[in-house]
Structures are given as structure tokens and as C-alpha cells.
Amino acid sequence: MEAMTDEEFELACLIVEAVNLEDVRAEEIDPNAPLFVEGLGLDSIDALEIALAVSTRYGFQMRSDDADNRRVFASLRNLASHVAAHRTR
Amino acid sequence: MSPRGAAATEGSAAWPAPRLALFWGENGAVDRSGVLGAALSLAGRLPEAGFAVNLAASRRGFLTGFLAALARGQTTLLPTSRVPGEVARLRARFPGSYPLVEAADADAFPDAVVLPEAAGGGAEAPFPWPEPRHVAFVAATSGTTGEAGLHPKRWGSLVRGAGLAARRFGLGPGLGIVATVPPQHMYGLETSIMAPLAAGCSVHAGRPLFPQDVADALQETRTGRRVLVTTPIHLQGFVAADVSWPSVERVVSATAPLAPGLAARAEALFAAPVHEIYGCTEGGSLASRRTVEGDAWTLYDGVRLERDGDRPVFSGGHLDGPTPVADVLEGLGEGHFRLVGRHADQVEVAGKRASLADLNRRLLSIEGVLDGVFLMAPAAGKGPRRLAALYVGDGIAPRELRARLALEIDPAFLPRPLRRVARLPRNELGKLPKQALLRLLAGEAPP
Known part of the structure; x- marks a missing residue:
């Protein structure tokens, strides 16, 4: 498992809190593993929760209406770079 | 506009005209004729089979696949979930059935028929709408024993049900529906597939999920007349999000009880009444209420609530026959009832x-x-x-x-x-x- 950047760790903490993953620690998330189904077993409702937390913390609204959605949620790393590209705070 | 009694079909005065928009979003609007044309050309590629499992997540994919299966006289199976294990268990009960998937899911289902990405031209041949008795869908439910319950849905009943929903919620040409529920669920099927087909409203083609997507999809409605079809869990997300919402005519919620407090916040957010639907997989939608007005449900037009011993039984309306339900209902007279509980x-x-x-x-x-x-x-x-x-x-x-x-x-x-x-x-x-x-x-x- 690769090391996490500080930004990825911050985002991992946000996800663990947003979806109430009490048995998962942020530092244990593999930055390259899928967040949904195979990895943390998240579903579309979790995606909704994560999007809300992201918009509150980083000041932009996530969208899923493009084919990018799968790529963005494919891993913590991808989500972190999506956040880095869109954040306003 | 809304068929009552016998099912309307193409050619009858009640059936929506071919040039009405059926979808909008993604690549712009597509009229009914374009969707039927795409379905007819897909129909020619479908295998010889009795049953198709439609796993499309988008409204456009689902409707195109469903219509293609319909044109071939096939029945569409609705799994309780799109997870591969659930799909495999359902297919095992319908030997020879095949999955219909969108391109993004093709890897997970190697023997699937992949749905086309774009709508075709107009339909060149008339669409072969089925007889009212044709079983258009079989809906699966998770049974208490672990084996799924199977509920056949006939075309005539579905069209009549769409007509009743259209009357109750004012759905018809010029109105756009944005739905956050999967088309495979009975509630999603009735409101976002059958209502557009039979009542002439249009539906957003994609699968909006995040609050901003849903707001954008609503904003893109071409006529500015919108209905949001959703669930309490999505409404919770919408009231929490910092998003500006276009005005909507109505919000409809189902699948789980809606807290009156959340209903009131949603009414304020959308500046529109929030209605809940009472229904079940066996009978589809049967009644509705405006949640902030109290807990009494109002039956759909023509639907009757009677009693067989302890059990409530629905009949009339779109139903093909008496349909018992497992809930404990208290009749209030004049087409109203209260949900007291569920036997289970x-x-x-x-x-x-x-x-x-x-x-x-x-x-x-x-x-x-x-x-x-x-x-x-x-x-x-x-x-x-x-x-x-x-x-x-x-x-x-x-x-x-x-x-x-x-x-x-x-x-x-x-x-x-x-x-x-x-x-x-x-x-x-x-x-x-x-x-x-x-x-x-x-x-x-x-x-």
C-alpha cells in the first residue's frame, strides 16, 4: 500500500466521518483501492453523504452527470485530485 | 390525457403523440418517435428468449431496453438489487434469461446485451404495443425465507396505473420528471418509466444523484414545469446541501416513511407540496397523502380498500384482481385510511x-x-x-x-x-x- 499525502489523509478522515465507518481508520485506507463495493463497500447513499461533506469542507458541489463519476470515486487518490482541482477553500 | 378503465394504446386519443419529448438531458431532448426507433433497432439484436434482466441505471438505457424486449414479446425481470449475486439468483429461476446493461457495466456481465449509447432516428415501423394481458415485468422482492418473491406485472394494469398517477399528480405533456430512484424499483418504474410512456410527460435521461446534479437536471427541464420523484434519504441530502433549486410543481416521495418535519423543510426548500405514495410491490402505488397535512392516505381513483378477515385487500383501479397486503390498515371512510402497522x-x-x-x-x-x-x-x-x-x-x-x-x-x-x-x-x-x-x-x- 502506497503512502498517503496529507491531502489524501484529510479527505480519508472526512470520508470515515461522513459515512460513519467506525471500524475503519483513515490511515488504513489504501489510496489506490476502490472506495465503493470492493473496497470500503460504500453505496450510492454513501456517495451522497461524501458529496455533502466535500461541499461543506471544500466549497464546491460534486456532480455525477458525466462519465467521470466512476473515475472520481474509483479511489481515494482520484477523489483527492478531483477535490484539488475544484476546491474553493 | 389520462386513460381510465381500458388501457390506452397507440392510435387511441389518449395515447401520447409521437413528437412529444420523452427524454431530455445529456444530448438534448429526444422525442417518443426517436426512442421507439432506437428500441426497434435494438429489438432486432436481442436473443431469442422469454426474459431479459434490465440492469440499466439511466432512464434512457432502461426504457430503450424495456421497449426493445416488449417489441419482441419478452418479459423484463426487475431484480431486487444490481449486485451480481442477486442477478445470478434471479436468472437461475428463469433459464435462458439474459442481462441488458449499459456499456459502463459490460465488464461485470460478460454475456449481456449492451444497450446503445445514442437514440436512433424516428421509428419507421409502427411499434408493436402488447396486449393488456402481456406480462411486461416480473418484479422480485426479498422474501423472508431468502428466496425472492416474484410478482408479475401486466401491461394493461401498468398503463392504467400510470393514468391514475397522472391524474393524482397532474402529470402530462409539457411536464418534466427528475427521478432519483432506480427504474428497477416499482415506485421508480411507475413514476419515471410508465408515467412518461403512458401519460406523455418527459423524464430526465440520466441518473442524477448529487444535489447539484438534481438541481441541474431540474433546471434543464425545457418547459420549466417540473416534478421531483425521490425518497426521504435523498430529501435529507437536499435540505442539507448549499444548492439553489429551481421551482418545482411537486415533490413525490416513497420507499420509506417521511418525517413530517423533513416534509415541511422540503416544502419550504422547493416551494412546492411534498406528497408521499403508499404502495407495495404486489399492488404498485395505491394511495397518496401530503405529509404535512396529516397521516390519512387518500386512495387512487377507483381503488377500493376492503377486508378479508383481518387482512386488508385492495381492488379496482389499475389492479387486475383483489390484492391482499400485509399491512395493518384502519379504514377512515370516503376513500381514506391510516397505516397502523405492518404484520411483519x-x-x-x-x-x-x-x-x-x-x-x-x-x-x-x-x-x-x-x-x-x-x-x-x-x-x-x-x-x-x-x-x-x-x-x-x-x-x-x-x-x-x-x-x-x-x-x-x-x-x-x-x-x-x-x-x-x-x-x-x-x-x-x-x-x-x-x-x-x-x-x-x-x-x-x-x-
């Missing part, structure tokens, strides 16, 4: 009986509670098994909520523990799997 939900604590649905309703009616659920806690030590409850709501602390509940319910049913959580583990239909609740309860319990 009866719980017993220290010799007293209660309905979980009723307890949940009481929990949800307390100010500050946005979502909540009672469940039977696992046996622990001596004494009777107790109920536990989980709730969502920053506005009310557990101690305060317990005091409020003590005024409403028998002490035997007061939850131990009563725990506040950030969210309930609702699945994408808004339902609460028992195992997920127990895990949430166990995970938070002190060691």
Missing part, C-alpha cells in the same frame, strides 16, 4: 405487543428528529429483550428525546439504548437492512 413488524416486549412501524411513526413525529428507526436489540443478559432505536437529528439530544418518547409510548417500548447517529444505513432504495442496523448498534455499544 409486530414486536413483543415483556408480554406487550407493538408495531415497529407505529413506533417509528411516533419517533419521526417528534420535532428535531430527521430520521429514525426502532429495532429489536439482540438479547443481552437477564431481563426481557428490549427495543433499541437509532435516530438522526442535531436539534434534539438523546435524553430530551427519551423524555418526549416517554410521553408517547408504553414504557416497555422505550428504547434501550437510544442512540443518535450521523445517518442511518439506508440502502439506495431508502430501506434499512436489519443486519446493517444491528452492526451500527453493536459498533457503537460500549465494550
Whole structure:
């Protein structure tokens, strides 16, 4: 498992809190593993929760209406770079 | 506009005209003729089979696949979930059935027929609409025994049901629907597939999920007349999001009880009435209510509620025959009733009986509670098994909520523990799997 950047760790903490993953620690998330189904077993409702937390913390609204959605949620790393590209705070 | 009695079909005055828009979004608007044309050319590529499992997530994909199967005289199977294990179990009961998927899911289902990405030209041949008796869908439900229950849905009944929903909610040409529920669920099927087909409204082609997507999809409605079809869990997300919403004519919610407090916040957010639908997989949508006005349900036009011994039985309306339901209903006369509970939900604590649905309703009616659920806690030590409850709501602390509940319910049913959580583990239909609740309860319990 690769090391996490500080930004990825911050985002991992946000996800663990947003979806109430009490048995998962942020530092244990593999930055390259899928967040949904195979990895943390998240579903579309979790995606909704994560999007809300992201918009509150980083000041932009996530969208899923493009084919990018799968790529963005494919891993913590991808989500972190999506956040880095869109954040306003 | 809305067929009543016999099912309307193409060519009858009640059937929507071919040039009406059926979809918008993604690549602009597509009219009915374009969708039927795409379905007819897909129909030619479908295998010789009786049953297709339609796994499309987008409205456009689902409707194109469904219409293609219909044109071939095939029946579409609706799985309880799109997870591969569930799909495999359903297919095993329908030998020779095949999956229909969108390109993005093709890897997970190697023997599937992949749905086309774009709509075709206009339909060159008339579409072969089926006889009313044709079984258009078989809906699966998770049974208590582990084997799915199977519920056939006939074309005539579906078209009549769409007509009744259209009357109740004012759906018709010029109105656009944005739906956040999967088309495979009966509620999603009726509101976002059958209503557009039979009543002439249009539907957003994609699968909007995040609040901004849903707001954008609503904004893109070409006529500015919009209805949002959603669930309590999505509404919770919408009221929490910092997004500006276009005006809508109506919000419709189903799949789980909607807390009156959340309904009121949603009415303020969308500046529109929020209606809940009462229904079940066996009978489809049967009644509705505006949640902020009280707990009485109003039957759809022509639907009757009678009684067979203890069991409520629905008939008339779109139903092909008497349809018993497992719920405990109290008739209020003049086409109204109250949901008292569900037989499957009866719980017993220290010799007293209660309905979980009723307890949940009481929990949800307390100010500050946005979502909540009672469940039977696992046996622990001596004494009777107790109920536990989980709730969502920053506005009310557990101690305060317990005091409020003590005024409403028998002490035997007061939850131990009563725990506040950030969210309930609702699945994408808004339902609460028992195992997920127990895990949430166990995970938070002190060691």
C-alpha cells in the first residue's frame, strides 16, 4: 500500500466521518483501492453523504452527470485530485 | 390525457403523440418517435428468449431496453438489487434469461446485451404495443425465507396505473420528471418509466444523484414545469446541501416513511407540496397523502380498500384482481385510511405487543428528529429483550428525546439504548437492512 499525502489523509478522515465507518481508520485506507463495493463497500447513499461533506469542507458541489463519476470515486487518490482541482477553500 | 378503465394504446386519443419529448438531458431532448426507433433497432439484436434482466441505471438505457424486449414479446425481470449475486439468483429461476446493461457495466456481465449509447432516428415501423394481458415485468422482492418473491406485472394494469398517477399528480405533456430512484424499483418504474410512456410527460435521461446534479437536471427541464420523484434519504441530502433549486410543481416521495418535519423543510426548500405514495410491490402505488397535512392516505381513483378477515385487500383501479397486503390498515371512510402497522413488524416486549412501524411513526413525529428507526436489540443478559432505536437529528439530544418518547409510548417500548447517529444505513432504495442496523448498534455499544 502506497503512502498517503496529507491531502489524501484529510479527505480519508472526512470520508470515515461522513459515512460513519467506525471500524475503519483513515490511515488504513489504501489510496489506490476502490472506495465503493470492493473496497470500503460504500453505496450510492454513501456517495451522497461524501458529496455533502466535500461541499461543506471544500466549497464546491460534486456532480455525477458525466462519465467521470466512476473515475472520481474509483479511489481515494482520484477523489483527492478531483477535490484539488475544484476546491474553493 | 389520462386513460381510465381500458388501457390506452397507440392510435387511441389518449395515447401520447409521437413528437412529444420523452427524454431530455445529456444530448438534448429526444422525442417518443426517436426512442421507439432506437428500441426497434435494438429489438432486432436481442436473443431469442422469454426474459431479459434490465440492469440499466439511466432512464434512457432502461426504457430503450424495456421497449426493445416488449417489441419482441419478452418479459423484463426487475431484480431486487444490481449486485451480481442477486442477478445470478434471479436468472437461475428463469433459464435462458439474459442481462441488458449499459456499456459502463459490460465488464461485470460478460454475456449481456449492451444497450446503445445514442437514440436512433424516428421509428419507421409502427411499434408493436402488447396486449393488456402481456406480462411486461416480473418484479422480485426479498422474501423472508431468502428466496425472492416474484410478482408479475401486466401491461394493461401498468398503463392504467400510470393514468391514475397522472391524474393524482397532474402529470402530462409539457411536464418534466427528475427521478432519483432506480427504474428497477416499482415506485421508480411507475413514476419515471410508465408515467412518461403512458401519460406523455418527459423524464430526465440520466441518473442524477448529487444535489447539484438534481438541481441541474431540474433546471434543464425545457418547459420549466417540473416534478421531483425521490425518497426521504435523498430529501435529507437536499435540505442539507448549499444548492439553489429551481421551482418545482411537486415533490413525490416513497420507499420509506417521511418525517413530517423533513416534509415541511422540503416544502419550504422547493416551494412546492411534498406528497408521499403508499404502495407495495404486489399492488404498485395505491394511495397518496401530503405529509404535512396529516397521516390519512387518500386512495387512487377507483381503488377500493376492503377486508378479508383481518387482512386488508385492495381492488379496482389499475389492479387486475383483489390484492391482499400485509399491512395493518384502519379504514377512515370516503376513500381514506391510516397505516397502523405492518404484520411483519409486530414486536413483543415483556408480554406487550407493538408495531415497529407505529413506533417509528411516533419517533419521526417528534420535532428535531430527521430520521429514525426502532429495532429489536439482540438479547443481552437477564431481563426481557428490549427495543433499541437509532435516530438522526442535531436539534434534539438523546435524553430530551427519551423524555418526549416517554410521553408517547408504553414504557416497555422505550428504547434501550437510544442512540443518535450521523445517518442511518439506508440502502439506495431508502430501506434499512436489519443486519446493517444491528452492526451500527453493536459498533457503537460500549465494550
